[in-house]
Amino acid sequence: MSQKQLATRLFSAAGSDIALPEFASVLRRIKDHEAGTHRPKDPYPLLYSQVFGTTEAKLFETPMPAVAVATDGSATVTITSMDLPWLWEPGLTADAIYGLTRSDLMLDRRQAVKALAVTAGIPLVDPAQRWLAKSSAEPPTVSQSGRIGADEVTQLEETANVFRTWDHSHGGGLARKAVIGQLNEVADFLRDRHPRDITLRLFHVMAQLSKIAATMSWDCGLQTAAQKYYVLALQAAKPAGDRPFGASILASMARQLLYLDQPHDALELVRLALDGVQKTATPRLRSMLHTREAWAYAKLGRLEAFRRATEAAEDAFAEISPSDPDPEWITYFDAAELAGVTGGRYLELSQHKSMYAGDALTFISRACELRERASMRSLALDQIGLALAHLIKGDLDQAAIVGTAATETAAQVQSDRVRVQLRELYVEISTRNDAEVSGLREQIRETLTR
Structure with a gap:
């Protein structure tokens, strides 16, 4: 035109x-x-x-600049927006993370347009299969003391837990730079040699920080960067010998693809994760993986498979026992998260068949009741979903009440996911001339403008 x-x-x-x-x-x-x-x-x-x-991000995508990463002192690996860093050798993974974080820290965010160019299909799914293969290379180690000791590594592990709490509470924003700076330092440590136990713990910290950086990048609308950090987190988890955490990374990669309407690839990654932890996953981890599986089936319109996977998630969650504690990184998946994720899928189904709106209301209401108020991002997403479900049911008064609360919560977080969902709510009520939601429409517009 x-x-x-x-x-x-x-x-x-x-x-x-x-x-x-x-x-x-x-x-x-x-x-x-x-x-x-x-x-x-x-x-x-x-x-x-x-x-x-189409989506805003697809219209205004700008590739990230290429990053030259030193490998053996002479050769280089060039990482571009369409070239994921599939480097399964531990030393190359540390070098790649060091180079990517250094470039990321120098990136002028004022000039960066939110990106949505992610890799999908065979270039993503096939290399990920190597996660299950036996490692052909061991992390470089030495017998004597290295640059840092066990106490310093413990501090780094505690720092990763703090950053994860920040992410669950408020999303990306200013904390993203802090995470990337810490990740850069850990990657720099791993360019030296340390005793084996220190090296493996450092790789585990690097994997955790990479996953947090990925989630925060996603919250900032940097989808390409998020996918790269997820891939590098997966590769860092391999020498750390932590398959359950690797499975959680694959689940996060799948969730990103589900948001970007790539359910087939997401399902492949979830199945890979389930195959990798058949004997080592805790009930909580299995429950989370089955919710991702159910999400993919819902996107594909396979309703019976969706119900079966949802039941599997609920059954696994019922097996959780206080006597069998979970790792820190999976404790976020509680009863509220299970209800919220399930309710979100029923909400998506209800947008095509309104008969599912009642199920969406039931599950999302339960999530809002159980959600800890410190989890502001998740609470905002729950409340927005609840307002949409009330709109579909035709209860405009309740939609306005819940939507007002959702808008107030959304204003307290820095998350592109929340912003996109709030825009969807705005578009939905903009098609209506009902007086009951006119005030909410203005409130959302003001919040998005700010």
Whole structure:
């Protein structure tokens, strides 16, 4: 379409809810956006996505710059936005993380456009299969003391737990740089040689920090960076000998693909995770993996398989015993998380068949009741989902009440996932002229603008 036609459609998408300047001014901005001289700012990304019928991130994707990573002192490995760092040798993994984090720390975020170019299909799924293969290389170690000792590694492990708590509470934002800085330091330690026990613990810390960096990058809208950190976390977990944690990384990679409508690849990764921990997974971990499996089946429209996987998740969760403690990194998956994830899937199904809206309300309401108030990001997602379920059921008054609470919670977190979900709620109520939700519409718009 011509620029004038696009401007006309932007005004049509804006309607009476979004104020735009005069036609000539909008046309000038379109020319600037198309030429790349100015980055589109609110409300233009939302309007463009509505006009073109796709997501904001797909429209404004910019690849991350290539990162040169030293390997053996002479050769280099170039990591681009479409080239995942599949480096299963422990030394190369540490070098890759060091190079990527160093580049990431120097990246000017003001110039970075939110990216959504992720790898899917065979280039992602096939190399991931090597996670189950026997390692052909051992981490370099020495018998004498290294640069750091057991006490310092313990401090790094405690720091990783603190960062994980930050992530669960508020999402990405400023904490992301702190995590990446710490990850860079751990990767630098692993470029030296240490005693075997120290080396393996450092690889485990590096895997945990990489996974946290991935989740925080996702919350900042940096999908390409998130996928790279997930891949490197998986590879760092392999020499650490921690298959259960590797399975949790695969589950996170699958969750990212599910958000990006790649359910077939997500299901492959979840099955790989389940195969890898058949004998070592705790009931809590198995329950979480089955929720990811159920999510993929729901996306694929395989309702019986979805119900079977959901029942498997509930059965596994019922097996959790206080006498068999879980690792710190999986304790986030509690009864609230199980209910929230299950309710979210019923909500997606209800958007095609309203008969599932009642199930969505039941599970998401339970999640909101059980959710710890420190988990602000998850609470915001639950509340937004609950408001959408009330809209589908036609209960506009309750949708407005819950939506107001969701908007207030969303304002307290820095998460692109929450922002996207809040936009979906905004788009849903923007199609309605009901007085009951007019105030909520204005509140969401003000929050998104801020």
